Amino acid sequence: MGSRLDTKSDIQIKRKTSGANMSGEVLTGQCLCGAITCTATGDPVSTVNCHCSDCRRATGAVFSTVLYFQKERVQIIGVYSGFDHASDRGTNVSRMFCPTCGSQMFARASGWPDLIGIRAGCIKQTERIIPQRNVFVCSKIESTALDPVLPRIDGMP
Numbered sequence: 001m002g003s004r005l006d007t008k009s010d011i012q013i014k015r016k017t018s019g020a021n022m023s024g025e026v027l028t029g030q031c032l033c034g035a036i037t038c039t040a041t042g043d044p045v046s047t048v049n050c051h052c053s054d055c056r057r058a059t060g061a062v063f064s065t066v067l068y069f070q071k072e073r074v075q076i077i078g079v080y081s082g083f084d085h086a087s088d089r090g091t092n093v094s095r096m097f098c099p100t101c102g103s104q105m106f107a108r109a110s111g112w113p114d115l116i117g118i119r120a121g122c123i124k125q126t127e128r129i130i131p132q133r134n135v136f137v138c139s140k141i142e143s144t145a146l147d148p149v150l151p152r153i154d155g156m157p
């Protein structure tokens with residue numbers, strides 16, 4: 001949203017209004033102990049609440065919110081550990097976590113080689129965590145309420 005009234009005061013006003021046009025904004029994240037940090041530039045390609053049983057076991061939470069970015073937009077600082085496994089679709093999923101504190105931080109899937117997912121829980125700018133859809137709804141636990149506005153998908157789109 002370019003504007004010819006792009007004065008300093010105009011920019012400050014834009015920064016106070018969150019959500020609408022955050023392109024170019026840098027998002028930061030870290031694990032619990034701080035040994036691993038990350039930055040991501042611009043808006044995520046997709047933000048999902050994943051209700052699959054694999055995310056449930058890996059994260060210890062009843063569902064997992066993940067922000068997917070083009071991988072070249074994400075920078076990771078620190079040495080993470082990884083665990084690879086096959087998803088129920090037969091694709092390979094890599095889950096990356098801090099070897100010191102165990103925080104789950106990133107995920108990649110062979111079906112989407114250009115994307116990397118950042119776990120929402122490690123992101124500092126919580127106002128930018130805006131889920132767009134619920135995936136693997138077929139696996140969700142009964143007590144998890146779903147936002148009726150969001151699309152529900154029985155798998156990964």
Ligand SMILES: [Zn+2]
Pocket residue numbers: 031032033034035036098099100101102103
């Ligand atoms: Zn850590």
Ligand SMILES: [Zn+2]
Pocket residue numbers: 050051052053054055056064136
């Ligand atoms: Zn999942």
